[in-house]
Amino acid sequence: MFRLRWITxxxxxxxxxxxxxxxxxRASASxxxxxxxxxxxxxxxxxxxxxxxxxxxxxxxxxxxFRSTVVLAxxxxxxxxxxxxxxxxxxLLFLSVRRRTxxxxxxxxxxxxxxxxxxxxxxxxxxxAFVLRKGTIPAGHAQ
Numbered sequence: 001m002f003r004l005r006w007i008t009x010x011x012x013x014x015x016x017x018x019x020x021x022x023x024x025x026r027a028s029a030s031x032x033x034x035x036x037x038x039x040x041x042x043x044x045x046x047x048x049x050x051x052x053x054x055x056x057x058x059x060x061x062x063x064x065x066f067r068s069t070v071v072l073a074x075x076x077x078x079x080x081x082x083x084x085x086x087x088x089x090x091x092l093l094f095l096s097v098r099r100r101t102x103x104x105x106x107x108x109x110x111x112x113x114x115x116x117x118x119x120x121x122x123x124x125x126x127x128x129a130f131v132l133r134k135g136t137i138p139a140g141h142a143q
Contacts, residue, residue, distance in 0.1 A: 035065030039090040041081060043073030044098035047124050053096060073100065079138060081106050087113050095122040101137045 038061065042050050050072055057068045069090070074080040079101045087093060087109045102110070114120060 034067055036091040037067045037089055038092045038094055039087050040068060040070045040094045042070065042096045043078060043100045044096055046098065049096040084109055091118060093120045095120060096124055103140055
């Protein structure tokens, strides 16, 4: 049985579908009890989600036991996402990216996450997250 819960902040409203067991801590002999792991991939200049999403995490997700990692685009090269390796252990990718061309390695991590059947939530302009408006794709970046 799934339950729909709307989580809102001043700038976003996100429906989160949760099974009752999704909020229960998971534990094994080698890992302490922990909630689902969410990676927030942020790379946009227009909507300030680099400010609002961490506030959302602190206010809404931390109290529920979610383990969140925020991965911001590199300010020197906005097409790179240092720390995206955290996606390897993620249960969910939350995407707030606009018109970037991630490196082939970064895009491979995203594809592996999706190929494993894991979910992605995209907000704002995520429909064209990885498409340049103009210009050429940098060498070593995905098309």
